Amino acid sequence: MAIGYLNGQVINSDDPVLPIDERGHQFGDGVYEYIRVYGGRPFMMKEHLDRFFxxxxxIKLNLDQSREDIEAITKDLIERSGLADCDIYMQATRGIAPRNHLFPNVPASISMTVKPFRMMDETLREEGAGIKLMPDERWQNCWIKTLNLLPNLLAKQEAFEAGAFEAVLVRDNVVTEGSSSNLFLVKDGKLITPPATKHxxxxxxxxxxxDIAAELDIPVEEKAFSPDAVFEADEVFLTSTGIEIVPVTSVDRQTISDGKPGEITKKIYEAFMKRV
Known part of the structure; x- marks a missing residue:
């Protein structure tokens, strides 16, 4: 069953428990993480918690809980839920205090939910997805996983309304990433992905x-590239915790290569699922 957690209490995920003066609600003053659980085991939990902290x-948010505390809470919630395959969202905010732009002297607030997998339409994996290129209008520090996702939501919605699966963002004629995913190209047998900058x-x-590409002896180059490189790629795919790996077969309604998921994309996805 879906369950929630808020500051030491296990709750029903539908319970109305969020105080009006919660700073995540008032300011988006917090960070979050999303972990997928396969067969009762959180996948790459160490890496997710590294990023969370x-x-x-x-954002200068001091957490009272240690990594070990959060890991123990997470595992307890998985057991309580009875779900073998599920999604975990955890959020940390600057706490509950009267609205004021300055940081309050109150404990940070931690919340989590454990819910069944949100299943993706598998035809996207089999046939490939379409993406729409859009201006990257977000702030400069996209490497921080904050609660402030409105520009991402607006881009995703516009892409959806245009019949695309994902919005891929472009800043100063350089492709950055998807609204909720990272982007990879395949060109001449090599993987190319934007470098892990603050953008x-x-x-x-x-x-x-x-890591998988290294195991498969597939060269990887992290470098900046323009939208033209996406149109000229042999293969394109998206990655994220929620979608895993999804091939892209069209950009702005223009077909990529032969319009079918590529062999290298398939090989990497198969290796990823073995790792899972």
Whole structure:
């Protein structure tokens, strides 16, 4: 069953428990992490918690709980839920205090939910997805996984309304990432992905794919590229915790290569699922 957690209490995930003066609600003053659980085991939990604590430190958010505390809470919630395959969202905010831009002297607030997998339409994996290129209008520090996702949501919605699966963002004629994913190209047998600068989220699945490519002796180059490189790629795919690996077969309604998921993309996805 789906369950929740808020500051030491296990709750029903639908319970109305969020105080009006919660700073995540008032300001988006917090960070979050999303972990996928396969067969009762959180996938790459260490890497997710590394990023969670890096994000908290980047916004000067002091967490009372240690990594070990959060890991123990997470595992307890998985057991209580009875779900073998599930999604975990955890959020840390600057706490509950009267609205004021200055940081309050109150404990940080931690919340989590454990819910069944959100299943993706598998035809996207079999046939490939379409993406829409859009201006990257987000702030400069996209590497921090904050709660402030409105520009991402607007881009994703516009892409959806245009019939695309994902919005891929472009800043100063350089492709950065998807609204909720990282992007890889395949060209002449080599993987190419934007470098892990402050302008992209350093994806955990992105990390896994780079590691898998090394195991498969597939060269990887992290470098900046323009939208033209996407149109000219042999293969394109997206990665994220939620979608894992999804091939892209069209950009702005223009077909990529032969319009079918590529062999290298398939090989990497198969290796990823073995790792899972």
């Amino acid at each position: 890096r994000s908290a430190e980047a 992209i989220l350093h994806g955990i699945t992105r990390m896994a794919v780079i």
